Amino acid sequence: MKMSFAAVFTLSACTLLLWSPPLTAQQTLAKDKTVKDKADIKIDARLFPLEDVRAGQKGIARTVFSGAEPQEFGVVVLGVIPGFPAPRQSAIIARLTGASVERTGVFAGMSGSPVYIDGRLVGAIAFAFPFAKEPIAGITPIKQMIEIFERGQAPGTELPAPPQPRPVSLSKLMEGEWQFDLPKPGLVGAPFIAPVAAGSPLAGLLGQQFAPIATPIVFNGISAETLARFAPQLQSNNLLPVAGLGGAAPITPLARATDLTLAPGTSVSVQLVRGDYSIAAAGTVTFRDGERIYAFGHPFLGLGVADMPMSEASVVTVIPNTFNSFKLSVPGQMVGAISQDRSTGIFGQLGRAPRMIPVSINLRTSRERTERYTFEVANDKFLTPLLLNLSIYNAIASSERSLGDATISVRGQIRVANQTPVLIDHRFSSMNAAMLASKLVAAPVAALLMSGFDDVEVNGITLDVTSSDVVSTGVLERIALDRTEVGRGDKIEVQAYIRNASGKQFVERIPIEIPTDVPLGQLLLFVGDGSALQQTTTMQSFVPKDLGQLVNVINKIKKNDRLYVKLFRVTPGAVIGTDELPNLPPSMLATLNSDRAAGGYTPTALSPIFEKELPPAEFVVDGQQLLTINVVR
Numbered sequence: 001m002k003m004s005f006a007a008v009f010t011l012s013a014c015t016l017l018l019w020s021p022p023l024t025a026q027q028t029l030a031k032d033k034t035v036k037d038k039a040d041i042k043i044d045a046r047l048f049p050l051e052d053v054r055a056g057q058k059g060i061a062r063t064v065f066s067g068a069e070p071q072e073f074g075v076v077v078l079g080v081i082p083g084f085p086a087p088r089q090s091a092i093i094a095r096l097t098g099a100s101v102e103r104t105g106v107f108a109g110m111s112g113s114p115v116y117i118d119g120r121l122v123g124a125i126a127f128a129f130p131f132a133k134e135p136i137a138g139i140t141p142i143k144q145m146i147e148i149f150e151r152g153q154a155p156g157t158e159l160p161a162p163p164q165p166r167p168v169s170l171s172k173l174m175e176g177e178w179q180f181d182l183p184k185p186g187l188v189g190a191p192f193i194a195p196v197a198a199g200s201p202l203a204g205l206l207g208q209q210f211a212p213i214a215t216p217i218v219f220n221g222i223s224a225e226t227l228a229r230f231a232p233q234l235q236s237n238n239l240l241p242v243a244g245l246g247g248a249a250p251i252t253p254l255a256r257a258t259d260l261t262l263a264p265g266t267s268v269s270v271q272l273v274r275g276d277y278s279i280a281a282a283g284t285v286t287f288r289d290g291e292r293i294y295a296f297g298h299p300f301l302g303l304g305v306a307d308m309p310m311s312e313a314s315v316v317t318v319i320p321n322t323f324n325s326f327k328l329s330v331p332g333q334m335v336g337a338i339s340q341d342r343s344t345g346i347f348g349q350l351g352r353a354p355r356m357i358p359v360s361i362n363l364r365t366s367r368e369r370t371e372r373y374t375f376e377v378a379n380d381k382f383l384t385p386l387l388l389n390l391s392i393y394n395a396i397a398s399s400e401r402s403l404g405d406a407t408i409s410v411r412g413q414i415r416v417a418n419q420t421p422v423l424i425d426h427r428f429s430s431m432n433a434a435m436l437a438s439k440l441v442a443a444p445v446a447a448l449l450m451s452g453f454d455d456v457e458v459n460g461i462t463l464d465v466t467s468s469d470v471v472s473t474g475v476l477e478r479i480a481l482d483r484t485e486v487g488r489g490d491k492i493e494v495q496a497y498i499r500n501a502s503g504k505q506f507v508e509r510i511p512i513e514i515p516t517d518v519p520l521g522q523l524l525l526f527v528g529d530g531s532a533l534q535q536t537t538t539m540q541s542f543v544p545k546d547l548g549q550l551v552n553v554i555n556k557i558k559k560n561d562r563l564y565v566k567l568f569r570v571t572p573g574a575v576i577g578t579d580e581l582p583n584l585p586p587s588m589l590a591t592l593n594s595d596r597a598a599g600g601y602t603p604t605a606l607s608p609i610f611e612k613e614l615p616p617a618e619f620v621v622d623g624q625q626l627l628t629i630n631v632v633r
Contacts, residue, residue: 016279024229025450050141051090056078060123062265063113063284064315064327066102070265073098074078076300078136084210086343092123092139098400101135104320108214109327112284112345114264115139121264124286126297130324137211138345143285149294149340149347165452167543168550173443173557212298214260216326226394229435233386249274249311251332251376253518257350259352262288264313268295269313270329270338270346271423273525274356275375277391282313282329282346286345293336293348301343301383309353309376310336310348334547355379357458359388361395364466366406373566378456381449381627383569385442388461392438396467400434405621409561412463414445416456420447421549427561431470444554454548457508462580474498474506474564476623477529485630489516491627496527496563500619510614518609524568528624530558533566559613561620567610573600614628621629 021557057077062070074097084091096106106128113125124145127138198383219227225349227234249271262268262285287294293310314330319326335353340347356376365373375397377387400406407429417463422444428436441463448456480495496508498542510527526536544550 028548036519038358041167046120047142048117048122048539050080050090050092050122050143053077053080053117053122057117058114059094059117059122060111061096061109061115063125064265064267065104066315067310068266068314069206069262071100073101077117084138089144089344091127091365092141093138094139096125096135096137100318104318104325105132105135106137106213107318107320107327107471108216108324109267109282109315109318109329110137110284111213111215112268112286114284114286121172122289124284124295124297125279126212126285126345127210129210129236137213142294145286145294145297145344148342149342159512164541165545166450168447168451173447173554183368186599203300208271208373214324214326215281215283215296215300216329217272217279217281218329218331220280221276222279223392223398226390227396230386230390230616231392247249249280251275252311252333254351254353255333255335257291260603261335261350262293262310264288264308267313267315267327267329268299269311269329271309271311271331271334272378273375273387273391274309274331277394278331278373279387280313280329280331282309282327283346291350293350294345295348297508299343300341301342303382305378306338306341306346306380306382308338309334309354309356310338310350329486350556355457356616357384358460359391360461361392361463361465363395363399365399365465365468366469369399372397372417381446384449384458385446389438390439390446392463393434396434396437396465398524400467400469404469405429406433407470407472408437408461409466409470410437410441412441412461414461415442416448416458416461416547418455419548420555422551422554425559427616427620434467446548447550447554451544451547451550453550471501473498474621476528476619476621476625477505479525479625479627481627481629483524485629485632486514487571487632488514488518490514494525494527496625497603498617498621499545506560508563508614508617510563512565512610512612514631515609518572518631519569520633521611522570523629523631524606525627525629526566526624527563527626528566529621530560530564531622532624533564533573534558536566556600561615563614563621565610565612565614566608568606569609571607 018415026460039464059075059077060072061075061297062072065071076095078093078095079091083089087392092115097099111124111126115122115125121142123139123141125137126140145615151415174312236241249269251274261337264285264287266285268283268285270281270283271278272281281300283295283296283300285295314332315328316328316330318336319328336348336350337352338346338348339352357379359374361373363373365371373391375389375391396408409427410424411426412424414424414480416422424441424444426437426440428440428497430436441461445458445461448458473496477497479497482493486492494510494512496510498506500506500507526533542553545555
């Protein structure tokens with residue numbers, strides 16, 4: 001049986017009258033007061049208790065429709081929905097009134113707009129019905145917003161376990177593969193009905209889903225082609241821009257806050273990237289208590305602990321839209337930092353500067369011009385790799401062609417506190433060279449930030465990028481030796497025959513000296529590109545023991561624009577951690593294979609005895625070849 005919206009809200013109002021939740025004392029918001037237990041919590045006269053909310057009550061709300069000054073509009077309470085969006089939480093349902101909201105409806109960027117009854121703050125506008133004909137909104141009670149950030153450690157609750165190092169895949173690092181998947185907050189977008197499949201007879205009820213108001217994310221300096229290419233990742237994590245235009249967010253120092261800074265009802269901007277590129281989310285301040293700022297009324301991204309710039313913002317206008325009206329906002333000066341992003345809103349502090357990651361890109365284009373881009377990205381293990389991938393790709397694609405073959409070289413370094421720099425040295429020649437280049441920078445950053453170590457501090461990224469409109473590739477067709485029987489200490493020459501994309505053949509002559517301590521017998525000679533050699537390594541993944549070891553292994557990853565020569569002996573060995581132990585004696589193998597122990601090592605059939613990296617070639621090399629050599633007396 002279908003129920004109309006009016007019936008739903010009437011039922012909600014009746015539920016409110018029958019529902020009598022257990023009364024709890026309101027948490028005090030007095031500045032510098034420490035809340036130790038429930039006995040210390042006092043009622044704050046500035047706040048309107050949820051228990052006193054009744055259907056038919058009228059109030060006012062504030063938000064910015066244009067400029068920087070909030071405007072007031074009316075609110076009529078329709079009822080309270082208990083248990084939404086989560087157990088032991090509630091949402092107040094209200095109809096918004098006034099000429100401005102009648103024109104726009106509930107719009108993106110309104111999230112956090114404070115609602116007052118009898119001059120006291122009751123909560124933040126945070127939810128809406130998609131496609132609703134009337135401006136019906138859900139309000140997150142202010143008590144729920146404050147408690148989730150102020151709640152102390154419960155007695156007897158153990159502290160969470162310290163982060164543990166995570167396995168690192170060398171093949172994924174070399175191929176630029178990393179998983180971007182924000183921790184989905186389970187309390188976001190809770191619907192009255194379950195989501196349905198396309199074509200289902202229940203599809204007509206989708207308008208009854210009560211969802212958080214969209215947060216407009218403004219991408220400035222990012223092309224539409226870049227956004228379209230990254231759309232699957234953005235959409236899957238609720239990062240699709242509501243507005244595709246807006247003002248830039250310059251890199252400004254921390255400004256001093258005044259009594260008027262981020263007052264309730266004003267616009268607040270959360271900056272993910274600022275500088276030559278700008279990515280910022282806009283919302284509304286719900287409550288300011290001294291230096292503490294509460295906003296949005298629902299999660300931004302559900303990151304939990306966060307560290308992102310919080311700035312003032314001005315609104316150009318609100319664009320009425322049939323699907324979803326939204327604010328066009330311009331970020332202003334930074335006044336603090338967002339430190340938490342949880343189920344009932346975001347929490348920030350004035351006067352505290354976040355730790356951003358500075359990025360500098362020098363791009364040498366195919367037209368012999370040098371472009372320089374300088375910006376900062378938010379320091380977050382989930383967001384930073386995506387933001388880097390997107391911005392580096394956009395820097396290349398905005399100056400060079402994004403369709404057709406290209407050759408792109410990327411060199412630079414990732415500076416990590418108290419560690420040697422992570423060196424970047426890659427070359428790509430293909431139709432998607434720009435995407436590969438940006439991924440190969442984002443991948444090591446993702447590995448560092450997601451490693452599980454507490455002391456990871458990325459201090460900056462510097463890149464020199466060179467681009468050309470020609471393809472520059474070569475294939476290793478065959479190799480040849482001057483002889484296949486050698487003695488210990490002999491010098492031999494390997495000839496590698498490489499054919500480039502235009503069909504021209506090159507010969508690379510590679511001198512090799514047979515080790516003097518090599519055992520007699522058969523050796524296996526490998527010649528190939530870095531990716532092929534990496535795949536032959538038994539150690540495809542490992543768990544680093546410390547950050548220094550992780551940095552060291554990342555710096556040893558093979559390159560794809562040069563050849564590698566490696567000699568193997570067919571004899572048992574093992575890989576323990578990141579160390580290859582070749583030609584192990586039987587006693588050691590017996591100990592590793594003991595019935596009293598398992599794991600901790602990877603057995604190998606080939607033991608490396610010699611490896612040589614050749615200088616960079618004129619093109620990206622692909623292919624591998626093998627030959628056998630006999631060591632005789």
